[in-house]
Amino acid sequence: MLRITNRANTGFKPVLFVQAALHAREYFTAETVTRFAEQLVAGYGTDPDSTLVIDHHDVHLLLVANPDGRKVAEVAATRAQRKNRNQNYCAAGTTTVGVDLNRNYAWNFGGPGSSSTPCNDVFRGPTAFSEPETTAITAWLRSVFTDQRAETSLGDRTTPVSVDAHGFYIDVHSNGAGNWFPWGDTTQLAPNGARMQTLARKLEFFNGYEAIQGALTGVIGGASDDFVFGTLGVPAFTMELGGSDFWPDCATYESSIAPGTIASLKFAARVVHAPYRVPAGPEILSVATAPGGSPGSVTITATVNDGRYGAGTGPEPTQPVQGVNVYAALPWSVSPPPPAIAAMTAVDGAFDEVEEAVTATIPAGALAPGRRLVYLQAVDSAGNPGPVSAGFVDIDPALLGNGFEPVGR
Numbered sequence: 001m002l003r004i005t006n007r008a009n010t011g012f013k014p015v016l017f018v019q020a021a022l023h024a025r026e027y028f029t030a031e032t033v034t035r036f037a038e039q040l041v042a043g044y045g046t047d048p049d050s051t052l053v054i055d056h057h058d059v060h061l062l063l064v065a066n067p068d069g070r071k072v073a074e075v076a077a078t079r080a081q082r083k084n085r086n087q088n089y090c091a092a093g094t095t096t097v098g099v100d101l102n103r104n105y106a107w108n109f110g111g112p113g114s115s116s117t118p119c120n121d122v123f124r125g126p127t128a129f130s131e132p133e134t135t136a137i138t139a140w141l142r143s144v145f146t147d148q149r150a151e152t153s154l155g156d157r158t159t160p161v162s163v164d165a166h167g168f169y170i171d172v173h174s175n176g177a178g179n180w181f182p183w184g185d186t187t188q189l190a191p192n193g194a195r196m197q198t199l200a201r202k203l204e205f206f207n208g209y210e211a212i213q214g215a216l217t218g219v220i221g222g223a224s225d226d227f228v229f230g231t232l233g234v235p236a237f238t239m240e241l242g243g244s245d246f247w248p249d250c251a252t253y254e255s256s257i258a259p260g261t262i263a264s265l266k267f268a269a270r271v272v273h274a275p276y277r278v279p280a281g282p283e284i285l286s287v288a289t290a291p292g293g294s295p296g297s298v299t300i301t302a303t304v305n306d307g308r309y310g311a312g313t314g315p316e317p318t319q320p321v322q323g324v325n326v327y328a329a330l331p332w333s334v335s336p337p338p339p340a341i342a343a344m345t346a347v348d349g350a351f352d353e354v355e356e357a358v359t360a361t362i363p364a365g366a367l368a369p370g371r372r373l374v375y376l377q378a379v380d381s382a383g384n385p386g387p388v389s390a391g392f393v394d395i396d397p398a399l400l401g402n403g404f405e406p407v408g409r
C-alpha cells in the first residue's frame with residue numbers, strides 16, 4: 001500500500017482509496033495509478049490542489065492488488081492471466097488457474113456473472129473471502145474508512161447513506177471504458193444512486209469514460225464495488241479504463257488514456273470530504289493571486305463553472321453561480337469551521353450565469369506571513385456547494401506593514 005498524506009497534520013482527514021490490477025492482465029491500471037501518485041507528490045508545494053490533498057486528505061493506493069497473478073501476466077505467453085494464482089483451483093491450467101478476485105467479495109456472492117467452475121475465468125472461489133487478497137484488502141478498508149451505512153443486513157439495497165458522508169473507493173480496471181457506480185448486481189437504483197451518478201458524470205468530464213450504473217453493463221455478483229458501498233457507505237466505483245484491449249500501444253496510452261484518467265483521479269482526491277454533495281456544485285478553475293491595490297493586500301481571481309459534466313447516462317442540472325467564499329483554513333480541517341475571510345464578487349457585476357469570473361481583495365493582515373494556501377468554495381443558486389480549490393499566496397514577514405505588497409502566485 002502506498003499512502004500519501006502530510007503526517008504533520010493530525011486532524012480529521014477524509015480518505016481516497018484507489019486499487020489497481022485486481023485483474024492481473026489489466027497492465028496499465030497499475031501504471032496509471034502509479035503515475036497519479038508521482039504527479040500528486042511532485043505537485044506538493046507547487047500545485048495548490050495537490051498540496052491541499054496531501055495536507056488535508058489521506059490517499060491510499062494499492063498499486064497491484066493481485067501480485068502473483070501479475071507476475072504470470074508479465075510473461076508474454078501467459079499475459080491473459082486474469083485471476084489470482086491459487087493452485088487449489090484449475091492447477092493444470094496455464095492462465096485459467098485461480099480465483100477471480102472481483103467475484104470473491106461477500107456482496108451477492110455466487111450471483112450473476114460469476115462461475116462455480118474452477119477453470120472458468122470468472123470462477124468466484126468456494127466461499128466469499130476465501131482468498132488472501134480479498135481478505136487483506138477488506139481488512140484494510142475497514143481500518144481506514146468510517147462505516148457510514150447502517151444496512152439492516154448484508155445485501156440491504158435500500159438504506160441510504162448521509163449526503164454528508166466522506167471517503168471514496170475506486171477499483172481501476174480495463175478496458176470497459178466506464179465510470180461504473182453501484183449497484184452492479186441489480187438494475188435497481190442504489191440509495192445515493194443519483195448522487196453517485198453525478199459524481200460519475202464529473203469523473204467522465206475528465207476521463208471521457210461513460211458514467212453508468214454498473215449493472216447496466218451486465219450484472220455481477222461478488223464484486224468489490226457493491227460490497228464496499230453496501231457495507232461501508234462510501235461511494236465505490238469501478239473505473240474501467242479504455243483502449244482496444246488490455247495491452248494498448250504506448251502512443252494510445254500516452255495520448256488518450258493516461259492524461260484524462262489521472263485528471264479524473266486528481267478530481268476524486270479533491271472531493272473525498274463530501275463526495276455525494278460537492279460534485280453537484282460549481283468548480284473553481286484557474287485560481288490566481290496578485291498584489292492588491294493597497295499595501296499588504298492580495299487580490300484573488302478565479303473562474304467558476306457549474307456545468308462541467310460528461311455526457312453519460314443521466315442528467316445533472318446546472319445552475320447559475322450564486323457566490324464564492326475565500327477561507328484561510330479548510331472548513332473541514334478545523335473545528336469549529338472557520339469563517340470566510342472574503343466573499344468574492346462577480347467581475348461582470350452580477351451572479352447570474354453558469355460560468356462567472358470572480359474576484360476578491362484580502363486586506364493586509366488577514367493572512368499570516370509566509371507562503372500559504374487560500375481556499376475557495378462556490379455555491380450555485382440551488383444551494384449546492386462545490387469542490388474546494390486552493391491558491392498560493394506569499395506574504396513576506398519582513399516587509400509586511402512596510403508598504404510592501406505581497407507577491408501573488
Ligand SMILES: [Zn+2]
Pocket residue numbers: 022023026173174
Ligand atoms: Zn477487471
